[in-house]
Amino acid sequence: MILSADPLHWTMAALTGAAWSGLTVRTLIRARRAGQVAATGPGGLLIGYASQSGSSEALARAAAAASPGARLLSLDQIGVADLAGTAQAQFYISTTGDGDAPDNATMFLARVMAGCPELGGLSYAILALGDRHYPRFCGFAHRLDHWLRACGATPRFPLTEVDRDQPTALATWRARMGETTNTGAPVSAAAPGRWRLAARHHLNPGSPGGPLWHLVLEPEGPLPAWRAGDIAEITIPSPEGPVRRDYSLASLPASGRAELILREVISEDGRPGTGSHWLCRQLGEGGAIDLSIRANPGFHAGDDAMPMLLIGNGSGLAGLLAHLRHRAALKASGPVWLIHGERSPDHDAVFAEELSGYLASGGLARLDRSFSRGGGGPRYVQQILRDSAAAVRAHVAAGGGIWICGRREGMATDVQQALEEVLGKDETARLMTERRLRRDIY
Numbered sequence: 001m002i003l004s005a006d007p008l009h010w011t012m013a014a015l016t017g018a019a020w021s022g023l024t025v026r027t028l029i030r031a032r033r034a035g036q037v038a039a040t041g042p043g044g045l046l047i048g049y050a051s052q053s054g055s056s057e058a059l060a061r062a063a064a065a066a067s068p069g070a071r072l073l074s075l076d077q078i079g080v081a082d083l084a085g086t087a088q089a090q091f092y093i094s095t096t097g098d099g100d101a102p103d104n105a106t107m108f109l110a111r112v113m114a115g116c117p118e119l120g121g122l123s124y125a126i127l128a129l130g131d132r133h134y135p136r137f138c139g140f141a142h143r144l145d146h147w148l149r150a151c152g153a154t155p156r157f158p159l160t161e162v163d164r165d166q167p168t169a170l171a172t173w174r175a176r177m178g179e180t181t182n183t184g185a186p187v188s189a190a191a192p193g194r195w196r197l198a199a200r201h202h203l204n205p206g207s208p209g210g211p212l213w214h215l216v217l218e219p220e221g222p223l224p225a226w227r228a229g230d231i232a233e234i235t236i237p238s239p240e241g242p243v244r245r246d247y248s249l250a251s252l253p254a255s256g257r258a259e260l261i262l263r264e265v266i267s268e269d270g271r272p273g274t275g276s277h278w279l280c281r282q283l284g285e286g287g288a289i290d291l292s293i294r295a296n297p298g299f300h301a302g303d304d305a306m307p308m309l310l311i312g313n314g315s316g317l318a319g320l321l322a323h324l325r326h327r328a329a330l331k332a333s334g335p336v337w338l339i340h341g342e343r344s345p346d347h348d349a350v351f352a353e354e355l356s357g358y359l360a361s362g363g364l365a366r367l368d369r370s371f372s373r374g375g376g377g378p379r380y381v382q383q384i385l386r387d388s389a390a391a392v393r394a395h396v397a398a399g400g401g402i403w404i405c406g407r408r409e410g411m412a413t414d415v416q417q418a419l420e421e422v423l424g425k426d427e428t429a430r431l432m433t434e435r436r437l438r439r440d441i442y
């Protein structure tokens with residue numbers, strides 16, 4: 001079993017699932033070769049995940065890679081028949097919002113968990129990812145667990161909770177799974193590497209809002225691969241020990257550097273945010289950063305021909321800019337429409353030059369910027385959606401997709417509501433299930 005040298009990087013400590021019924025991968029493969037176990041597939045091992053920003057999906061993928069023949073599905077891809085026809089299941093389940101299901105489990109919640117099918121033949125285990133700072137710690141995983149029990153399924157052992165600040169709890173999961181040997185299976189994310197702060201610019205001096213920073217990082221070693229939508233996991237030193245903070249990558253590997261857009265957080269009692277303060281103020285230029293890149297398939301783009309509507313505010317520009325830069329570098333691609341919200345037109349029109357360039361070159365078909373402290377009164381991204389309802393509907397009718405990036409409070413929830421008004425609740429839900437509505441929200 002591979003364990004990360006850095007316990008914070010649970011994706012590196014991911015290799016969890018091959019040892020169902022006490023078999024290691026090698027013994028499983030040996031047994032299968034000898035014809036002692038049925039090949040998996042329908043009726044065999046089902047590995048399900050519900051993940052908002054890729055962590056539990058990475059764990060599930062690593063488990064599936066180590067379990068030949070297992071079926072790997074997001075919860076939204078699982079129906080009652082899959083559960084009823086399966087003897088063994090592993091679930092890798094994150095919680096988002098306020099104890100809520102990740103986006104790729106909303107249909108499962110509405111359609112499958114709304115009933116109580118007979119699942120007496122199912123034995124399962126749940127690995128729950130969460131954060132103890134939230135009142136409903138691992139709330140959605142517990143909800144799934146209760147529902148499975150109520151339907152007659154049998155837990156193989158108690159639900160295993162993993163707090164993002166205590167990822168060593170993964171060892172408990174591995175022990176419960178009976179995994180004792182090194183499977184040699186691939187890890188799910190790039191190894192944590194040492195990077196240097198090459199440059200840092202204050203993007204909005206004089207703004208009535210919190211300081212926004214543009215950070216440019218360069219790797220000490222080889223540049224890892226990543227895609228637009230992926231996340232940088234950064235290890236932050238703190239008096240209580242290292243903590244992990246996630247940041248959306250604004251750049252692509254072709255630039256040779258990782259760019260981040262950070263809001264400096266200051267809490268109501270004036271306490272500086274641990275991670276943002278360290279990255280924006282304490283770390284000197286040239287300073288070292290431990291960073292690993294986590295794939296975030298839930299915020300990837302599929303087809304480059306698909307028209308894109310990118311929506312976000314503040315630091316959310318980071319995840320949107322990566323997509324925009326990817327499209328702008330292509331010879332031909334579907335049109336991109338960006339809606340970005342900020343505070344003041346005089347101080348917060350960040351990345352204006354680059355965005356104007358894309359407008360001029362055709363990389364950007366339409367740009368709407370809203371300012372909550374603008375001259376004509378406050379204007380927010382959700383108002384632009386309502387004011388442009390016909391264009392939003394035409395975008396969706398033309399097969400377009402929608403990507404939302406930024407803070408959940410004060411943006412993503414309001415944008416979701418505006419989309420439901422403009423497109424209808426059912427259509428918005430359908431877009432999410434079809435993965436034409438994707439969110440990187442925090």
Ligand SMILES: Cc1cc2nc3c(=O)[nH]c(=O)nc-3n(C[C@H](O)[C@H](O)[C@H](O)COP(=O)(O)OP(=O)(O)OC[C@H]3O[C@@H](n4cnc5c(N)ncnc54)[C@H](O)[C@@H]3O)c2cc1C
Binds near residue numbers: 246264268274316
């Ligand atoms: C997938 C993802 C992508 C992100 N991308 C970006 C990005 O591109 N740019 C960006 O600026 N930020 C981004 N963030 C947010 C970032 O990870 C940090 O949360 C942010 O920088 C604040 O961290 P901090 O350590 O500075 O503040 P903290 O020290 O964590 O404190 C900030 C304040 O929030 C409170 N708080 C802290 N943690 C919690 C919690 N879990 N629940 C409730 N209250 C809490 C604290 O009490 C304090 O008042 C992203 C987050 C996620 C999950």
Ligand SMILES: Cc1cc2nc3c(=O)[nH]c(=O)nc-3n(C[C@H](O)[C@H](O)[C@H](O)COP(=O)(O)O)c2cc1C
Binds near residue numbers: 052057095130132139
């Ligand atoms: C906006 C947001 C809301 C969250 N809400 C909860 C919560 O209510 N309960 C909890 O235990 N964890 C919560 N978390 C923590 C996540 O579950 C945790 O970071 C997890 O590792 C994310 O996994 P994923 O990358 O698979 O989505 C929240 C995280 C974010 C960014």
